[in-house]
Amino acid sequence: MQYNILVGxxxxxxxxxxxxxxxxxxxxxxxxxFIHEDYQSLIKGGHNFSLVRATPEGExxxxxxxxxxxxxxEDTIERHKHRVQGLTVYDSGVAxxxxxxxxxxxxxxxxxxxxxxxxxTALVASFAKIAGMKFEKTEEVLRRELTIKTEENMRVAKVxxxxxxxxxxxxxxxxxxxxxxxxxxxxxLGGLAAGMTDYFAYPMTPSTGVLHxxxxxxxxxxxxxxxxxxxxxxxxxxxxxxxxxxxGTSGGGFALMTESLSFSAQSEVPLVIALSQRAAPGxxxxxxxxxxxxxxxLFAGHGDIVRFVVAPGxxxxxxxxxxxxxxIAYEYRIPAVILVDKELSENSYTVEEMPEIEKRGxxxxxxxxxxxxxxxxxxxxxxxxEVKRMQEKRMSKHGPxxxxxxxxxxxxxxxxxxxxxxxxxxxxxxxxxVARDMGLKVVQxxxxxxxxxxxxxxALEEARTVxxxxxxxxxQGSFIMRAKGVRIDEEVRKYDARPFTVNYLKEEIxxxxx
Amino acid sequence: MNKNxxxxxxxxxxxxxxxxxxxxxxxxxxxxxxxxxxxxxxxLDVKSFSSLHGRAIAAGQGIKVxxxxxxxxxxxxxxxxxxxxxxxxxxxxKRNADITVLVHDNRAFALTARQFTATSPQGFKAxxxxxxxxxxxxxxxxxxxxxxxTFVARGYSAKKDHxxxxxxxxxxxxxxxxxxxxxxxxxxxxxxxxxxEKVYETEGPFEKEExxxxxxxxxxxxxxxxxxxxxFYKEEKPSFEETLINRESVSAGELLKxxx
Numbered sequence: 001m002q003y004n005i006l007v008g009x010x011x012x013x014x015x016x017x018x019x020x021x022x023x024x025x026x027x028x029x030x031x032x033x034f035i036h037e038d039y040q041s042l043i044k045g046g047h048n049f050s051l052v053r054a055t056p057e058g059e060x061x062x063x064x065x066x067x068x069x070x071x072x073x074e075d076t077i078e079r080h081k082h083r084v085q086g087l088t089v090y091d092s093g094v095a096x097x098x099x100x101x102x103x104x105x106x107x108x109x110x111x112x113x114x115x116x117x118x119x120x121t122a123l124v125a126s127f128a129k130i131a132g133m134k135f136e137k138t139e140e141v142l143r144r145e146l147t148i149k150t151e152e153n154m155r156v157a158k159v160x161x162x163x164x165x166x167x168x169x170x171x172x173x174x175x176x177x178x179x180x181x182x183x184x185x186x187x188x189l190g191g192l193a194a195g196m197t198d199y200f201a202y203p204m205t206p207s208t209g210v211l212h213x214x215x216x217x218x219x220x221x222x223x224x225x226x227x228x229x230x231x232x233x234x235x236x237x238x239x240x241x242x243x244x245x246x247x248g249t250s251g252g253g254f255a256l257m258t259e260s261l262s263f264s265a266q267s268e269v270p271l272v273i274a275l276s277q278r279a280a281p282g283x284x285x286x287x288x289x290x291x292x293x294x295x296x297x298l299f300a301g302h303g304d305i306v307r308f309v310v311a312p313g314x315x316x317x318x319x320x321x322x323x324x325x326x327x328i329a330y331e332y333r334i335p336a337v338i339l340v341d342k343e344l345s346e347n348s349y350t351v352e353e354m355p356e357i358e359k360r361g362x363x364x365x366x367x368x369x370x371x372x373x374x375x376x377x378x379x380x381x382x383x384x385x386e387v388k389r390m391q392e393k394r395m396s397k398h399g400p401x402x403x404x405x406x407x408x409x410x411x412x413x414x415x416x417x418x419x420x421x422x423x424x425x426x427x428x429x430x431x432x433x434v435a436r437d438m439g440l441k442v443v444q445x446x447x448x449x450x451x452x453x454x455x456x457x458x459a460l461e462e463a464r465t466v467x468x469x470x471x472x473x474x475x476q477g478s479f480i481m482r483a484k485g486v487r488i489d490e491e492v493r494k495y496d497a498r499p500f501t502v503n504y505l506k507e508e509i510x511x512x513x514x
Numbered sequence: 515m516n517k518n519x520x521x522x523x524x525x526x527x528x529x530x531x532x533x534x535x536x537x538x539x540x541x542x543x544x545x546x547x548x549x550x551x552x553x554x555x556x557x558l559d560v561k562s563f564s565s566l567h568g569r570a571i572a573a574g575q576g577i578k579v580x581x582x583x584x585x586x587x588x589x590x591x592x593x594x595x596x597x598x599x600x601x602x603x604x605x606x607x608k609r610n611a612d613i614t615v616l617v618h619d620n621r622a623f624a625l626t627a628r629q630f631t632a633t634s635p636q637g638f639k640a641x642x643x644x645x646x647x648x649x650x651x652x653x654x655x656x657x658x659x660x661x662x663x664t665f666v667a668r669g670y671s672a673k674k675d676h677x678x679x680x681x682x683x684x685x686x687x688x689x690x691x692x693x694x695x696x697x698x699x700x701x702x703x704x705x706x707x708x709x710x711e712k713v714y715e716t717e718g719p720f721e722k723e724e725x726x727x728x729x730x731x732x733x734x735x736x737x738x739x740x741x742x743x744x745x746f747y748k749e750e751k752p753s754f755e756e757t758l759i760n761r762e763s764v765s766a767g768e769l770l771k772x773x774x
Contacts, residue, residue, distance in 0.1 A: 024774070027774065028774075144774075176774075177774040178774065179770050179771065179772075179773040179774050180773060180774070181770065181773055185773070189766040189769060189770060190766070192764050192765075192766040192769070193766035193767070197761055198579065198580070198761075200576075217764060217769065218759075218762070219759070219760070219761060219762030219763070219764050220759070220761070220764055221579070221758060221759050221761045222759075223579060223758075225572065225575070225605065226601050226602065226604070226605040227601060229568075229569065229572065229601075229602075230569075230572040230575075230601070230602055230605070233565060233566065233569040233572035233573045233576065233602075234572050234573060234575050234576030234579065235576060236565075236573055236576065237545070237563060237565075237572070237573035237574060237575065237576025237577040237578075237579075237580065238576040238577065238579050238580035239576075239580070240563055240573075240576075240577060240580070241577055241580030241581040241584065242580065242581070243579075243580040243581075245576075245580075259566055259569075260566070260569075263565075263566055319766075351770065351773075353770070354766060354767040354770050357766075367561040367562075368555070368561065368562045368563075369562075369563050369564070370555065370562070370563075370564035371548075371564055371565060371566050372564060378562070379515070379516045379556050380516075380553070380556055380564070
């Protein structure tokens with residue numbers, strides 16, 4: 001049995017918190033959850049929602065059909081009623097729905113002597129009762145999550161639970177609860193596992209989650225300088241003293257960091273940047289997704305630069321590859337980019353356990369480093385012989401790193417099928433689900449620079465049709481792969497700032513293969 | 515270290531370098547910007563980090579965050595400090611970063627063969643302003659107070675020992691030290707005659723009000739005012755780095771277990 005639960009409301013009504021608590025309730029009943037967050041670039045009003053996917057095996061993709069709609073306002077019902085196939089639970093104080101389950105959120109909060117924002121607690125507790133969950137288990141999860149005004153929240157929860165009626169029975173799978181991790185949190189965990197000591201960032205959606213998460217952890221040093229220019233320069237300064245530093249940003253901030261990316265290559269002081277893409281160009285659509293900074297990440301920075309660019313597909317891979325990016329950057333003394341997007345950064349995934357990760361690379365650097373071309377002892381030079389020698393010294397890192405990439409898990413293959421869905425980044429989840437339902441094989445690229453050409457070619461060797469899919473208008477991933485001599489027969493491109501849904505991708509694939 | 519300097523004979527940078535030789539040591543990191551002054555990193559036999567244009571103050575703060583035991587001296591030009599990287603100056607002072615910013619202020623872009631900077635006088639004739647710059651200069655001493663610097667001083671490259679004394683106090687100061695150095699450029703803007711006539715030494719530090727008056731005595735534009743030198747102002751406040759969190763080793767695995 002699987003459930004697709006949508007919780008929505010206006011910004012400021014707490015739908016995101018409600019979504020997280022519902023995900024944790026489902027996780028406590030043994031389900032593997034995935035949360036897709038959708039919110040607008042505003043603080044109050046508008047429409048926000050969380051889509052909680054709870055399945056026995058874990059499906060990390062957005063599906064149109066909704067089994068349970070939980071609405072904190074009328075607007076949520078209007079926007080999503082067409083997709084509801086089961087129950088609508090709504091605030092009877094502001095709306096009415098035929099055959100829905102109305103809950104008098106206002107009255108409940110008043111009766112329990114809570115405050116208006118606790119309407120979301122009431123909605124969650126009602127859901128627990130409606131879904132046939134025991135109060136004890138519900139209370140345990142709520143207490144863990146609602147750390148502010150806990151007793152008031154619990155009073156509200158109890159009143160809401162008691163006033164609601166059981167309408168279904170969510171089966172307890174007697175497993176879990178599993179850790180639930182957003183992509184941003186995963187980047188942080190991966191960094192920490194590989195010895196990250198400091199994280200520097202200037203706030204920019206959708207990358208800010210990493211900064212918030214790490215700032216909340218005792219013992220981790222975070223620094224919010226005045227701009228991304230400062231972030232990247234300060235990171236290089238701290239790395240020079242032997243710290244293992246990571247920085248994070250989105251496309252606009254990355255643009256400002258490119259000068260330091262180039263400096264990193266010249267000075268051989270590592271710079272590790274988590275780049276979370278959002279719809280661009282320009283300020284674009286700040287809280288919505290895209291995969292349109294791939295080429296930027298591969299070519300950013302003036303001069304010839306050996307770099308390491310990874311593109312994880314879910315939270316577990318974000319942990320592994322963020323650690324790998326930090327390790328490789330410090331081993332080879334080069335810049336590295338962890339390329340994610342709004343979907344991966346802000347969606348949450350079930351991560352059952354921490355992968356085995358060890359810290360690698362040197363933490364000691366020469367005492368004189370410089371952005372100028374320089375001799376091996378760090379003194380600037382214009383001598384043509386020295387310039388040529390140092391260019392070759394830096395470029396000589398590419399060969400061994402490329403060999404490493406061919407050997408590592410840089411291309412992953414899932415399932416069986418004559419036709420192949422070629423995917424990168426956060427589209428992994430939707431690709432896996434659609435491919436399984438339609439009998440396709442999935443091939444995922446996890447490292448873009450150096451590019452695992454041989455590995456990818458061999459994975460695609462016997463494919464009848466290779467279908468590349470990505471969230472941009474120009475086909476950036478396909479462009480790079482074709483440039484490497486990889487065969488791509490068909491492409492699916494989505495560029496409306498929203499992720500692929502299972503339904504949409506199936507329709508697109510049907511047009512290509514029978 | 516490179517012993518072959520490429521500065522013009524008589525360049526004001528020589529005086530600054532000699533002053534720095536007297537006060538730098540094992541714990542010093544020179545963080546240089548880009549311009550004639552930046553070559554100082556090659557000429558001094560100490561740890562150095564030659565940054566990008568405008569970014570030395572940002573990099574210097576990263577170095578101090580990374581290792582609190584180092585004495586960070588950011589040797590920057592007027593282009594670095596007041597043009598391209600002025601935001602880093604403002605915020606380093608605001609957060610009282612425990613670094614010394616030493617501005618080699620020759621009041622011109624020199625290595626790019628003469629253009630006006632933030633401290634060039636109005637009417638400055640140069641490559642990009644053949645009819646004279648239409649912009650009036652910024653007074654960096656007033657800026658230093660506006661951004662709450664906890665140590666404010668001005669030296670002159672031709673007064674090497676006086677300057678060395680200022681730099682020593684700046685490095686010893688716990689917090690943000692701003693040291694503006696008048697550094698004539700013999701090739702493009704020879705201010706030696708002006709400074710030799712107008713500068714005078716003061717015995718500071720002074721109360722804030724008096725120090726601010728001193729900062730405004732010369733506006734970096736006219737040629738009539740006298741130009742005070744010395745440590746204008748000093749104030750004790752907790753530094754940014756000492757209030758930063760103490761790092762511990764954090765287990766990612768333990769964190770993950772709590773995320774149920």
